[in-house]
Amino acid sequence: MTLTRWKLLESRYILRDQWVTLRADRCLTDSGISIDPYYVLESADFVHIVAFDEHDRILLIHQYRHGAQKISPELPCGMVDDGESPEDAIKRELLEETGCSAAGIIALPPFSTNPARYANTVFPFIGIDTQVTQAQSLDSGEEIEFEFISIPEVLRLIATGEIIQPLHISSIYQALIHRGLLTLHTVR
Amino acid sequence: MTLTRWKLLESRYILRDQWVTLRADRCLTDSGISIDPYYVLESADFVHIVAFDEHDRILLIHQYRHGAQKISPELPCGMVDDGESPEDAIKRELLEETGCSAAGIIALPPFSTNPARYANTVFPFIGIDTQVTQAQSLDSGEEIEFEFISIPEVLRLIATGEIIQPLHISSIYQALIHRGLLTLHTVR
Numbered sequence: 001m002t003l004t005r006w007k008l009l010e011s012r013y014i015l016r017d018q019w020v021t022l023r024a025d026r027c028l029t030d031s032g033i034s035i036d037p038y039y040v041l042e043s044a045d046f047v048h049i050v051a052f053d054e055h056d057r058i059l060l061i062h063q064y065r066h067g068a069q070k071i072s073p074e075l076p077c078g079m080v081d082d083g084e085s086p087e088d089a090i091k092r093e094l095l096e097e098t099g100c101s102a103a104g105i106i107a108l109p110p111f112s113t114n115p116a117r118y119a120n121t122v123f124p125f126i127g128i129d130t131q132v133t134q135a136q137s138l139d140s141g142e143e144i145e146f147e148f149i150s151i152p153e154v155l156r157l158i159a160t161g162e163i164i165q166p167l168h169i170s171s172i173y174q175a176l177i178h179r180g181l182l183t184l185h186t187v188r
Numbered sequence: 189m190t191l192t193r194w195k196l197l198e199s200r201y202i203l204r205d206q207w208v209t210l211r212a213d214r215c216l217t218d219s220g221i222s223i224d225p226y227y228v229l230e231s232a233d234f235v236h237i238v239a240f241d242e243h244d245r246i247l248l249i250h251q252y253r254h255g256a257q258k259i260s261p262e263l264p265c266g267m268v269d270d271g272e273s274p275e276d277a278i279k280r281e282l283l284e285e286t287g288c289s290a291a292g293i294i295a296l297p298p299f300s301t302n303p304a305r306y307a308n309t310v311f312p313f314i315g316i317d318t319q320v321t322q323a324q325s326l327d328s329g330e331e332i333e334f335e336f337i338s339i340p341e342v343l344r345l346i347a348t349g350e351i352i353q354p355l356h357i358s359s360i361y362q363a364l365i366h367r368g369l370l371t372l373h374t375v376r
Binding site: 008113169184 | 208298
């Protein structure tokens with residue numbers, strides 16, 4: 001491939017906040033084209049978990065998501081705190097949002113929130129033998145309901161467009177492939 | 189479920205641009221908690237396509253993505269122009285980015301870019317019998333290479349973390365399931 005990275009000439013911050021940091025970059029391509037402004041979103045890294053219970057059901061949480069203005073079924077998820085490892089972050093979020101713990105945690109390969117726009121990393125995990133071990137511990141303003149749902153039902157919620165969070169859809173499929181539950185047919 | 193939407197009391201725009209529009213909302217939860225600010229990103233709707241050729245290989249494009257600062261293998265994708273249908277938008281993007289056309293186009297269920305933060309919709313498509321019909325037609329500063337890659341190799345690129353765009357990973361899996369190429373084992 002002959003593709004090359006852009007040269008970053010200057011960054012200007014439009015907003016720096018706990019939740020969203022927006023940067024405008026002035027860049028130069030290898031062929032000398034100026035790209036200005038190119039907007040980049042900075043954020044703490046994201047974590048989420050495809051948490052299976054002993055019956056191979058998947059733990060879904062339901063909460064109001066104000067971006068889409070919808071109650072959205074999702075995986076337990078959150079942001080990595082300063083100085084925290086992604087694995088510690090997802091164990092903490094799982095416990096806070098649902099009161100659940102997983103007997104085993106497996107890391108899936110990290111990906112980008114959106115490589116065109118976001119500078120952060122998403123760390124997806126699989127949880128094995130997940131069960132409720134204590135009460136939820138929600139932040140003020142956070143309202144979360146949760147339930148374990150069978151794999152065929154989760155796939156139905158994706159196929160019908162009821163699960164709308166692509167970061168989580170992607171990891172649900174990857175977790176099922178990793179566990180040998182979803183397999184590729186011989187390609188024609 | 190007892191979950192309810194937040195009441196939107198006020199919106200304030202921090203940036204309105206062709207590429208990114210960032211809004212700060214003042215909201216009130218049903219239990220009377222004030223959420224202020226809650227940041228929402230507005231954007232034109234996104235489109236992308238899992239375009240298969242006659243040998244069931246998938247069309248991947250390679251381009252530099254300045255969010256992640258990486259050359260990222262992705263699906264042909266873009267934004268819906270004003271007054272354009274999502275299907276017309278993806279046909280246009282496919283032609284511009286790769287010079288390819290698909291003999292058949294199938295719509296998959298729309299989802300959100302990220303329901304927590306984005307207000308827009310992603311329209312994913314499947315393309316059947318895709319082939320090069322003309323030359324690429326790129327914007328200034330746009331450098332895109334493309335190739336058709338076998339399904340096992342695409343799945344390997346996902347499993348090894350080389351494909352990092354979750355909106356596209358999600359749709360690759362959905363397209364394979366829709367076409368009967370990826371199937372769920374009997375759940376234990």
